[in-house]
Every structure is written in structure tokens, then in C-alpha cells.
Amino acid sequence: MKLTVVGAGNVGATVAECVARMDIVQNIALIDINEGVAQGKALDLMEAAPIHGFDTVIEGGADYGITEGSDVTVITAGLPRKPGMSRDDLLKVNSDIVSSVTRQVVEKSPDTILIVVSNPLDVMTYVAYMESGFPSQRVMGMAGVLDTARYRAFLKMELGVSVRDINAMLLGGHGDSMTPLPRFTTIGSQPVTDLIDEARLDEIIERTKKGGGEIVGLMGTSAWYAPGAGAAEMVEAVVKDSNRVLPAAAWVTGQYGLEDLFIGVPVKLGKGGIKEIVELDLNEKEASDMQASGAHVREVIEAYQNLPKDEA
Incomplete structure (x- = not known):
């Protein structure tokens, strides 16, 4: 098995490191417009191989x-x-970059599975889908894994429990329009709503929605450890054909009352990419939030579609 990571910045290098340490693929190609950076980080990771095994x-x-x-x-x-x-x-700016990258990737690897991490995530996944011409099950975005990880991390901080015992799922667009599902969040087998009052849980959810912006405010740039690890988790599910149910930006065709856009939903991941979109039984409030999130994503897709051709 072979993995390509396009972009040797902080996120891309973290993806490469995480997947290499899993030892689940034989080869990783790290591509960047700055050849020296890609070569240097690849060499650095190879020199770490004897330490990590x-x-x-x-x-x-x-x-x-x-x-x-x-x-x-x-x-x-x-x-x-x-x-x-x-x-x-x-x-x-990023739609132009993702368009170019996708065309070059597809030319060399027409059977590859695309996992998009570039922002704005849901729309960049749409761009890759349109440029690749791939079936929708082979194109997805990494957002829900990251959003859910942040949510679980904040719950761990609040309750002092192991993250291994926190089960959660966040849907919808990546960012402020994401759809929280506290009703589906459990600590062990206990509903989180039994452990944290509604007002405090709302604060934790709001922090999750703005989790990326919080890190940008602290460091002056986007996060990379958690996004890189999130993408690596998706790669692992595909390579191992593990049928993991993970939240990902997927092409919906009526699921959750939405269609013809990429948005965060639970998917079964394995060989060939997305095997199934899992539909949860949402209540009226959750369904309404999902519709609002879908409307926001559609607005950004339409903004992309209306870009002058030389900018798109």
C-alpha cells in the first residue's frame, strides 16, 4: 500500500509521521511546491524510523x-x-491550489482515494470531487474526526476521565455551523447530560465549534497535531479495511434531508473508501441544526461556483 501526502507543512508532515508510525503502508510520498522542505522532512522522518521502529x-x-x-x-x-x-x-486562493493538486494526483494515481484536509474543508472536498471525476465514495473530507476529537478532549478536561471512555459524534459543516449531538455522547455507558449541566455543556460545545480559531489566536497559525492525527486515523481505516464508523465530509444524496453537497456525517470507512453513510435518528432540534449547517455549506459552494474562471 502507498500513501501520498500533498503539502509538507505542519499538517502534512504530521500525517506522514502518524501513518509511518502505524507501519501500515510500505511507501509514503510527501509532495510540496518547496522541494527542499518535502525532501528534508521525508529524510528527517526516515532518520526517526530506527527510534520508532x-x-x-x-x-x-x-x-x-x-x-x-x-x-x-x-x-x-x-x-x-x-x-x-x-x-x-x-x-x-485555496480552491485554485486544490484544483491543481487534484488534477496532478489523479493523473498519476487514477484509482486513489482522496482525503481532503484543506480549508474551507467542505467546499475544498467538493472542489476535489469535481476535478477528479471520481465516484463520491472515493472522495471525502477530514473534519468530523477532528471536531469530535476536540469535543472529547474538552470533555476529558472537564470530567477527568479517560478519552477511551468518551464516545461522541459531531455532524455538519466544519466550523461554527457544526451540529452537536450531546444526546449521542456517553461517558462509559452514562449519558453526558447526566454528568454535565446543560449550560456548561453548551459552553464546551461552543468551544469545540471555535476550537480551530482558539489555536490560531494563540499561535498565529492553524493547528496541525490534531488535524494530522485525524487524517491518519481515516487513512488507517481505509488501509486496514476496518469498517470504522467515523464522521467525515461525504457527498450526501438525500441523507439527513440534504443532497448534492459534502457535509459531515457518520460513514463506514474501509477498502474503497466510504462504504456507507450511517443515518442517525435525529430529533427535531438536531435535524434543524443539520439543515442550517447544510445551508451554510451550500452558500460557500455557490460562492465558489460564482468565482471568476481565472480565480476558480
């Missing part, structure tokens, strides 16, 4: 020739958010 071979460069025959491709390329920027502010 993995045998994955990592090669870096700017030539997409080294990506040929990739089974899975993670796209992290694009500009990161700066303080004061929303994910949607990145639309014009």
Missing part, C-alpha cells in the same frame, strides 16, 4: 512522479488561516 519508506519532492500508484492521497495543500481570517476567507 517502523519500516515505511518515505520520499519527498515536488515531482508528482513519486506519487504514482498511490492507494490513498491526503491533500493538505493550501494557505493556513491567519488571525482574523475565517475558513471561508481562504476560498479563492
